Amino acid sequence: MKLLLIEDEKALATSIQNYFQRENFICEWAADYESAIEKINIYKYDCVLVDIMLPDGDGLDAVKELKRKNPETGIIIISAKNSLDDRIEGLNLGSDDYLTKPFHLSELNARVQAVIRRRSFQGNQQIRFGKINIEPQEHFVSVDGQEIILTRKEYDLLIYLIANKNRVLTKESIAEHLWGDDADLMDNFDFIYTHIKNLRKKLMDKGCPDYLRSIYGVGYKFSEQ
Amino acid sequence: MRLLLRILRYQLVTSMIVLFLGAGLFYVTVRYLIDREANKELFQSQVKVRWQLRHLDTLPVYILQLGDSLQLQPVPYPGRPFMRETSMLNLAENEYQPYRQLVFYERSLGQWYRITISKMLLQRQRLLETVVMTITFIVALLLISLLLLNSWLSERLWKPFYKTLGKLDHYQIQQHETLVFKKEETLEFDQLNQAVTQLTERIAAAYRNLKEFTENASHEIQTPLAVILSKIEGLFQDETLTESQLVTLSSVSEAANRLGRLNQALLLLTKIENRQFLAGTEPVNLVPIINGKLQDLEDLILKRKINIQTDLEPIGLIIHPALAEILVNNLLTNAIRHNVENGKIIITLRERFFSVKNTGKTLNLNPEQLFERFRKESTLSASLGLGLALVKTICEVNGQNLKYDIDNEWHTLTVSW
Structure with a gap:
């Protein structure tokens, strides 16, 4: 998978690049509008991450250019602006998602994967992890061919865990993924624990090995080892 | 009180005082002059009567006929002369009228007489009437002219001032x-x-x-x-x-x-x-927003075993859709956050108001403080303390009214428009 990151803040760009390199993605970086347009015109990407506030131009123009040049590329706007108008304009221009700074890299990762999955509709949309098989369009989850009925939150949680497999996920990032702005309603993280416990139980009941490891004081890690 | 009204009040009080003092002074002076005149006349009559009585023997009797105003009464011995005021029935007009009487004694042909000369004081009453009438007239005239002047002033001269005031308001x-x-x-x-x-x-x-x-x-x-x-x-x-x-x-x-x-x-x-976030012209229906939010918060509501009752009419208020969501979101999350285990939330949406009523702990702070920024019960809470401040700001910007009521364990937040 090949990504392009258009972001003027070097420190943030490096973090994002490192994160996606661990996913075995190729993540290229353009620090300004000009080099972004140049890269868009030369290469083809699976997904482009655009910061709309660039020192020498409007990221929304880059989105337009990209749409014209290569309509099947997935686009995620990352912005310090939470402005509703920007969000609507961005989505109208054909971007797939909009993420407000600051964000969790695991959240960005989950969204990138979702965008790539949606975009590659000729190909295989299935998500596989170990014995787990998910068909996202039908919200169908099975372990070894046996269907598992999950609640909406459990399903979201499972997708999120798989998207960020082999990584330490903090409780805050899980909470924010599942409840968004309402995450601060949870005065403690017992709540995530309840969902994790239920999900783990449902998976293991169907003979799935325990993939979920809790990391003391931090959160969880979903991996095959 | 309006400035012009205040000025008018002072003007009126001052002119009343001046007018009544002036009227009093006028009355006293004129009365004094008339009194002096009346007394003078009485004394002149006295001199005349005395002279006539002394020369009674040489004068014809009818000379003494001075009418009602002169009374002769034979008395055994003389007394001190005096002057008195009295009222007597005037038969012609059939009413009591004030008179001044001079009483003195005179001896004529070896017999003492008590002589009373009366003088009607009708002029004084007339004077009083005239003074009162004149004053009333002047007062009325003054009042009318002051009112006219004031309304003209406020119409013309003070107009810019009121315009400025209105704009500032x-x-x-x-x-x-x-x-x-x-x-x-x-x-x-x-x-x-x-x-x-x-x-x-x-x-x-x-x-x-x-x-x-x-x-x-x-x-x-x-x-x-x-x-x-x-x-x-x-x-x-x-x-x-x-x-x-x-x-x-x-x-x-x-x-x-x-x-x-x-x-x-x-x-x-x-x-x-x-x-x-400017409001559009069409009202935003709050029902889908409320239901969607309740669905999002479902697991939280279930976990705390909160009973939700809704009574919703499919209407809403004129507001930016994003603000409508924040409004509903913050009111609902507030009702959940400050609820108790097995608590209740009653959500009501009517034509002119939206209210969220929840059970909770009794509060000791002033309801108004609830809307302050960073106000929260404890520092341990994950809450930012901005939820209700946001609701309050949204209501202020959109011209809605936000009210907080507490009735024992029931807390109600009502947005009305």
Whole structure:
């Protein structure tokens, strides 16, 4: 998978690049509008991450250019602006998602994967992890061919865990993924624990090995080892 | 009280005092003069009568016929002469009228007589009537002219003042507007208008600066925060970290997350205050928003075993859709956050109001303080303390009314429009 990151803040760009390199993605970086347009015109990407506030131009123009040049590329706007108008304009221009700074890299990762999955509709949309098989369009989850009925939150949680497999996920990032702005309603993280416990139980009941490891004081890690 | 009314009141009181004092003085003076005149006449009559009585033997009797005003009464011995006032029946007009009488004694032909000369004091009464009538007339005239003058003054001269006042009354700092006035003929009003214009210019500039600063600062904070959070997340993946290092890193991460949310909320608050969300013309139906939100919060509601009752009419208010969502969201999350286990929430949406009623702990603080920023029950809470401040700001910007009522364990927040 090949990504392009258009972001003027070097420190943030490096973090994002490192994160996606661990996913075995190729993540290229353009620090300004000009080099972004140049890269868009030369290469083809699976997904482009655009910061709309660039020192020498409007990221929304880059989105337009990209749409014209290569309509099947997935686009995620990352912005310090939470402005509703920007969000609507961005989505109208054909971007797939909009993420407000600051964000969790695991959240960005989950969204990138979702965008790539949606975009590659000729190909295989299935998500596989170990014995787990998910068909996202039908919200169908099975372990070894046996269907598992999950609640909406459990399903979201499972997708999120798989998207960020082999990584330490903090409780805050899980909470924010599942409840968004309402995450601060949870005065403690017992709540995530309840969902994790239920999900783990449902998976293991169907003979799935325990993939979920809790990391003391931090959160969880979903991996095959 | 209106300025002109106050001036009128003072003017009236002063002119009344002056008028009545003047009338009193006038009355006393004229009465004194008339009295003196009456007494003089009485004494003249006395001299005449005396002379006649003394020469009674040489004069014909009919000379003494002075009419009713002279009475002769034979008495055995004389007394002291005196003067008195009395009222007597006037047969011609059939009413009592004031008289002044001079009583004296005179001896005639070896017999003592008591002589009473009466003089009618009708002039005095007439005088009183005239004075009262004149004063009443003058007062009425004065009153009418003062009222006319005042209404004319307020119509003409004070008009610019009231115009300025009206504009200031409707001045809203959030609109960033400067008040501009036409040139006035009256120097003072023109100066006032210029001062107001300058003042509002300065206020608008200061307000704009402040808001821009807040918004820019919040924006600028977002990027470094994103860097901090991404670096922390990268660190979490480092397998060589010890457990205690991870725990420390986790609290750093929590604090940075909180800072991010806080910043977002403040930014939103500033934007709402800056009126970046303008209401449309069509009312936004709140029912789908409420139902959607309740669905989002379902697991939280279930976990705390909160019973929700809804009574919704499919209507809403005129508001920006994003603000409608924040409004509903914050009211509902507030009702859940401050609820008790097995508590209740009653949501009512009617044509003119939307209310969220929930059970909760009794509060000791002033209801108004609830809407202050960063107001929360404990520092331990994950709440930012901005939820109700946001609701309050939204209502202020959109011209809705937000009310908080507490009735024992029931807390009600009502938005009416």
